[in-house]
Amino acid sequence: MTFQEKLAQFAELAVKVGANVQKGQTLLINTTTDTVEFTRLVVKKAYEAGAARVTVNFSDGVTDRAFFDNAPEDEFGKYPRWIAEQRDELIERQGALLWIDAADPDLLTGVPVSKLSAHQKAAGKALENYRDAVMNDKIAWSIIAIPSKAWAKKVFPNLPEEEQVEALWDAIFKTVHIGEGSAVENWSEHLVKLHARADQLNAKRYTKLHYTAPGTDLTVELPEKHIWQTGSSKTPQNTEFVANMPTEEVFTLPAKYGVNGYVSNTKPLVFQGNIIDQFKLTFEDGVIVKAEAGEGHDLLQEMIRADEGSKYIGEIALVPHESPISASNILYYNTLFDENASNHIAVGAAYPTCFEGGSELSEEELEANGINVSITHEDFMVGSGEMDIDGVLPDGTIEPIFRKGNWA
Known part of the structure; x- marks a missing residue:
């Protein structure tokens, strides 16, 4: 070609x-x-x-x-x-x-x-x-x-x-799956695989996820009505679109006040034309209580102070370390690509579509349901080949989701 x-x-x-x-x-x-x-x-x-x-x-x-x-x-x-x-x-x-x-x-x-x-x-x-x-x-x-x-x-x-x-x-x-055959058909097949993974996670109904890796020990509670989604969405007119190209993620929202522990980034974050790197966020009952960065420290502080909601998490996304973008070993310095090479988390607003009936709720109703509202939504990368993630089922059973950066 x-x-x-x-x-x-x-x-x-x-x-x-x-x-x-x-x-x-x-x-x-x-x-x-x-x-x-x-x-x-x-x-x-x-x-x-x-x-x-x-x-x-x-x-x-x-x-x-x-x-x-x-x-x-x-x-x-x-x-x-x-x-x-x-x-x-x-x-x-x-x-x-x-x-x-x-x-x-x-x-x-x-x-x-x-x-x-x-x-x-x-x-x-x-x-x-x-x-x-x-x-x-x-x-x-x-x-x-x-x-x-x-x-x-x-x-x-x-x-x-x-x-x-x-x-x-x-x-x-x-x-973006261009090089062999029809790119449109390649994407159709790709999205089917992502939807299958989201369906699998939705069937589990995990109540918590526990992330562990060097520099990370984080527990994230999930709302009872959470929904795992992919990069493929639909408008009210039933038109399907893909917000991010490329996309390798499945994602959902956390319980706003149910995030505890600490997490470290594994790839630089480009924010407002600057780089923030070597940073660690510590959470207590959902809120960021400590934020440290080796590069871009002051900008990191401003990012999480944009409004009240920017001190909380709005999204957690799962991407295997063996994904094609990660396997390329290219650091893109662009979140569109780097987030699809790594598990990532977003501070700021949650997607209401990740909560049953969330799109019909006002901001006040979202907050009442423990769903974060903010003027910001900034993804940062936390995954690596050393990350393990466990899921807690409703009956308390713990089972592996990720081992050494990939689906268990």
């Missing part, structure tokens, strides 16, 4: 499997100037699929950095109303949203934490309606990523510069 054929398959995947654009539907694409040629191909595929209108928002890393370096201090606590209104209209029109990421992991390194924190909080408040739509699968949405020079250099620093982007393209194609 030629490179151009792989590109065409990737664009088709994004349109037909990721966002699953329907005839007559509006598609909004958010991306960067590093993706122009590929984005044009996606737009063409979207119209071929029957899209009524495709709108593209291009951002640029250089100008994004210029904002943080030069804008007046009081501007970071504001957020453009028109951005929120554009997404609100998309939700009203039952449109689809696609993110095409190519961000530089070090884009905002050196920007004062106070600016990043103020910007995050302002965006979180302005985009509440959008966040509700995404967290409750009210619209089809998907995130994919393609190489940029800066990102490829970060991933493959030891390769000659002229080979870095090509190497990252090759790696990404493998993660």
Whole structure:
């Protein structure tokens, strides 16, 4: 298969499997100037699929950095109303949203934490309606990523510069099952396997999970009505979409106040254009009571102080260490990929769809059921080839779920 054929398959995947654009539907694409040629191909595929209108928002890393370096201090606590209104209209029109990421992991390194924190909080408040739509699968949405020079250099620093982007393209194609046969058919088979794993976990009805590994000893209680899900979801119109491409996870929500112990990260977390690494979180009755980091310590503190809910966990996700992305031994410095190479946990908001009837509950009702609500949702990687996970059944029986990083 030629490179151009792989590109065409990737664009088709994004349109037909990721966002699953329907005839007559509006598609909004958010991306960067590093993706122009590929984005044009996606737009063409979207119209071929029957899209009524495709709108593209291009951002640029250089100008994004210029904002943080030069804008007046009081501007970071504001957020453009028109951005929120554009997404609100998309939700009203039952449109689809696609993110095409190519961000530089070090884009905002050196920007004062106070600016990043103020910007995050302002965006979180302005985009509440959008966040509700995404967290409750009210619209089809998907995130994919393609190489940029800066990102490829970060991933493959030891390769000659002229080979870095090509190497990252090759790696990404493998993660999204492009290379042999029909990528759309390959994804259909892949999702069947993930659904089978989720069904198996849902049948167990575990009350707790116990994680142990070097630097980790964590117990997570699960609500009685928890649901294990995969990266495949459905809108109220019964349109299936895949939010993350690639995806290797099955995930659910914890009981908000039922997390105790400590957990350490196993891969760097890229947060707001900066890296947080070598960190350890300690929990008591769900809340983070201690957070330490060897790199990005101050940013970690701001991340878990964004609001009250950011001090709690909203998601736990299981990914075997032998997953294809992990087996590649590539550190992507991009959560979309790194979280699909490792068991991971998210601080911040829980997905209401992981709780029976959760999508019909108000924020107050979610909180009353022990489901975390927050303006944040940040995944970080905790899995390794040394992690064991035990599950506690309703009758108190303990059985292995993971041994040495893989399904027991």
